[in-house]
Amino acid sequence: MSRAFVEIDNVAMRYGGVEGTLALEGCSMNVAEGEFVAVVGPSGCGKSTLMRLVSGLWPATDGNVVVAGREVDEPLSLVGMAFQNPTLLPWRRILDNVMLPLEVVPAHRARLRRERVAYEQKALDLLKLVGLEGFGAKYPYQLSGGMQQRTSLCRALIHEPPLLMLDEPFSALDVFTREDLWDVLQQVWMARKPTVILVTHDLREAAYLADRVLVMSSRPGRIIAERKVPFPRPRTMETTFLPEFTALVADLRAYIAAARRGEEVV
Numbered sequence: 001m002s003r004a005f006v007e008i009d010n011v012a013m014r015y016g017g018v019e020g021t022l023a024l025e026g027c028s029m030n031v032a033e034g035e036f037v038a039v040v041g042p043s044g045c046g047k048s049t050l051m052r053l054v055s056g057l058w059p060a061t062d063g064n065v066v067v068a069g070r071e072v073d074e075p076l077s078l079v080g081m082a083f084q085n086p087t088l089l090p091w092r093r094i095l096d097n098v099m100l101p102l103e104v105v106p107a108h109r110a111r112l113r114r115e116r117v118a119y120e121q122k123a124l125d126l127l128k129l130v131g132l133e134g135f136g137a138k139y140p141y142q143l144s145g146g147m148q149q150r151t152s153l154c155r156a157l158i159h160e161p162p163l164l165m166l167d168e169p170f171s172a173l174d175v176f177t178r179e180d181l182w183d184v185l186q187q188v189w190m191a192r193k194p195t196v197i198l199v200t201h202d203l204r205e206a207a208y209l210a211d212r213v214l215v216m217s218s219r220p221g222r223i224i225a226e227r228k229v230p231f232p233r234p235r236t237m238e239t240t241f242l243p244e245f246t247a248l249v250a251d252l253r254a255y256i257a258a259a260r261r262g263e264e265v266v
């Protein structure tokens, strides 16, 4: 970990003009290159908004967002995204949905033409990793919501982006599948060390996966607390039974409860 890869400086975001909803205000945070950061906070505090600004999907109303040393003013190509709503293209098979970033990101397009078979194998390997072996030829409507969410995780990973933006990527999954996918993500992070920003409501998930957990205030959202996560990797289910893990989750829960009441967090 070294220089900041993502720099968010005093950002505000208001939807719908001057009378609209102020989602973020005075929001600042840095994420180092190769760091795994989780963002937690009360419902509606602006977490998804923050993700959209960093990914370049929306411009900030005020303040600066810099990624890899460049002001973000258009959708980023170095990012892999998996959001709450998987938004798969219904007319494309699962394998073709996973391969979509390779067709969209210019650096991969030419290589895809030359090395289609190798890329397809990589997509199939990813599908296998998330438990979707044999589903590559299906269409999204033939898969459950959770399976579509897993597909969207594969799509976020296929082009090995240096920045992963994950907005509740596991929220539609049952607890066992979710915990399996924590390990998949942990494995991917340990192997490649992408910079990751994960938004989640699941405080165990944040503590299991992240190097650092940032807590947001109620809307308008800003970062009001941070906790480093000290547990060595690979973390396992045993880690989650440690008293220190339980204490960390309890602290995060208390921060969010205070934020919901509008209290300052120390």
Ligand SMILES: Nc1ncnc2c1ncn2[C@@H]1O[C@H](COP(=O)(O)OP(=O)(O)OP(=O)(O)O)[C@@H](O)[C@H]1O
Pocket: 015, 016, 021, 022, 023, 042, 043, 044, 045, 046, 047, 048, 049, 050, 219
């Ligand atoms: N496209 C939009 N147009 C207008 N208002 C919006 C839009 N998107 C979000 N908002 C508003 O901005 C605020 C923050 O929303 P956002 O989705 O970023 O919160 P969140 O923390 O991700 O919520 P949750 O935890 O419930 O997923 C909310 O009041 C929401 O209604």
